[in-house]
Amino acid sequence: MDNITDVTIGPCESSRFIKPKRIYYKQNGVDKIWDAMKVHDGVAIIIFNSTRENFVFVRQFRPAIYIATAAIEERDGVQMIDTKKYPGHLGLTLELCAGIVDKEKSPSTIAKEEILEECGYDVPLENIIKITSARGGVGTTGSIVHLFYAEVTDAMKTGPGGGLASEGELIDVVEMSIEEGRTMMFDESCNRAHLLIFAVLWFFDSIWKDKPKHASAL
C-alpha cells in the first residue's frame, strides 16, 4: 500500500481530471473574474458494523495528500520527491467509503454499490440512511457530497472489498473500534478529511449514545 517509489512531477497543461474554467461576471455591477472547476458530485458513507461494534473505513495512498506534505526538489532538471526523506505512508489517508455520482442512479444506490466494492458488505438499501448533503469546497470546487449512514453486520459480508482492481484501485478496509474512532477525530497525525470527522462526531451524537451496547462494550 505505502510502498511508494520513483516519484517525479511533470507539467500538466491539459488534464482529463482537472479542468479549470474562467468565470467572468458582474457583482453589483463590478466586473469580476474567478477560476474554478466543475467536478462530479459524490457520495460518502459512515459504516458501523453492529456485530463487532466497530467503524468500517478505508485507507488509500493519495498523491494530493502526499505532495501537500512532501517537499518537491529539482535533480538533473527533473522535479521529484525523495521517498527516503518522505516515505509513502505520508500519503496514506483514512477515508469514508465513497464514490462519485456519474451515472443515472440515485445517490443511495451508488452508496450501496460503493459499500460492496470497497468494503465487501452487501447491505440492503433500507439500511442506508441519509444524514445530509454539503459542499466539499467553496473556493475552487463546489460540488456536493451526499453523506449516508449504513449499519452492517458480519452476515452481510460477501466479499473482500478493496475497490475495483480493473480501475487501478488499491484500497484497504480499516476496522476501527468506537474508542479509536473517538480519538482519531482529533488526531492530527492521521490524514483525514473534514467530512470524515463530521460523520464520526454525528455518529456519536445521533446513534451511539442511544444504542443498546453489547455486554463487552459496557
Next chain:
Amino acid sequence: MDNITDVTIGPCESSRFIKPKRIYYKQNGVDKIWDAMKVHDGVAIIIFNSTRENFVFVRQFRPAIYIATAAIEERDGVQMIDTKKYPGHLGLTLELCAGIVDKEKSPSTIAKEEILEECGYDVPLENIIKITSARGGVGTTGSIVHLFYAEVTDAMKTGPGGGLASEGELIDVVEMSIEEGRTMMFDESCNRAHLLIFAVLWFFDSIWKDKPKHASAL
C-alpha cells in the same frame, strides 16, 4: 451581494490559482499517474459571541458553488449562464471566517487577523482555541485547514468586518442564533461546507452543553 449578471465562461489554459501537477510514481512496483494541485493551507474559525449568544459566520458569493448548481449554455458561440434562470443567490455560501496560510505567521495569528478583517472583532490571541487540523480534500487537493474556536464579546467589536475591499472581497457578516445554527447543520438548502457543519456540531458537543446560559436562553 447576490446581484450577479453577465456571467460568461471562458477557456482557462493557464491560471494563477489552479495549477495542476502530474505526479508519476510506483506503488508496489506498479506505475501510476495522478493529477493533483498543491494549494495553500488554511485557517478557519467558528466564532461565538457570548454577549448575544449567537454564532458569527460570513456569507459570500462563490463562483465555484454557482457553477456547480447552474447549467452552462452556449449562445452565439459563447458559454454563458442565464442569470434569470439561475439567480445569483444560488452561489451564496454560508462559511466560517477563514483565510489562507501564506505568510510567516502562526495559524492562530492569521486566525486573529481574519476575525478582525472579516467580522470586525479584535479578539485576544488567548481566546483563540485550536480544535483540530484536517484535510479539505483527498482527491485533487490535500491541503490542511487549521480549525479554531473563538469566543468574542460585543466589547471586542471595533469595526464592520466585511473583508478587504482592496482585495475585491465582498463579505457579509451573518449572526445566527444557536437554534438556527442547530437547524442549519442539516439544512441542504443552505450552501455550506463539511468543515462548517463539523465545527457547529463540535460547538454543541464541546462548548454549548456545559455553558452557563443567559436567562433569556433558558
